[in-house]
Amino acid sequence: MAAQTKSNIRRTFSVGQVLLCTLAGLGVMMLFICLFAALLVRRSLPQTLLAPFSTIAACLGCFSAAWLLARLRGENGLLCGAIIFAAGFLLLCGWSWINGSQSIEGFALVRTLLLLASSSAGGYLGMLWAEGHPHRR
Numbered sequence: 001m002a003a004q005t006k007s008n009i010r011r012t013f014s015v016g017q018v019l020l021c022t023l024a025g026l027g028v029m030m031l032f033i034c035l036f037a038a039l040l041v042r043r044s045l046p047q048t049l050l051a052p053f054s055t056i057a058a059c060l061g062c063f064s065a066a067w068l069l070a071r072l073r074g075e076n077g078l079l080c081g082a083i084i085f086a087a088g089f090l091l092l093c094g095w096s097w098i099n100g101s102q103s104i105e106g107f108a109l110v111r112t113l114l115l116l117a118s119s120s121a122g123g124y125l126g127m128l129w130a131e132g133h134p135h136r137r
Contacts, residue, residue, distance in 0.1 A: 013083065017072060022087045025065025032057035055111050062088045062115050063122035070126030081123025085116050 036053040039045065062084055070080040089112065 013073075017069060018083055018087060021065045021069040021072070021084065022091075024068055025061040025063075025084065025088070026091075027061075028064040029057045029061025032060050051107060055107075055114060058088065058092070058111070059114050059118035063118040066119045066122030067126035067129070070123040071130050073127075074130035075127060077123040077125070077127025078120055079123070080126065081116075081120040084123065085119035088115055088119065 033054065036057060040047075040049065040053070065088070066077075066081040066084040069084060070077040073080060092115075
């Protein structure tokens with residue numbers, strides 16, 4: 001039997017990595033929510049922009065979290081995106097349930113698909129970034 005090299009050994013996902021990247025994505029999302037809130041107040045924009053701005057902030061958070069997870073791992077970018085999407089989706093569903101929302105909005109499906117697309121894109125780009133910039137040891 002041939003000896004296994006480091007490149008042949010599959011690294012498993014750790015809960016710590018997923019949690020760290022999810023928290024980083026939440027931080028990015030909160031940063032953009034604060035920026036959008038300041039923009040809404042400073043420019044006196046209508047409140048109808050709250051839903052699109054919050055969706056953009058959530059998508060940027062999922063994108064950055066998936067990018068970071070795929071960048072740390074260096075492989076399985078789409079799987080990293082799917083894991084971050086699942087974490088983000090569960091957080092959003094939990095937050096809606098805590099706030100007493102019992103109905104599903106018409107915009108919820110669009111928001112979910114946008115989160116999935118941004119997480120997948122972030123994971124894929126993070127994997128490409130990791131391949132293009134090998135770790136130096």
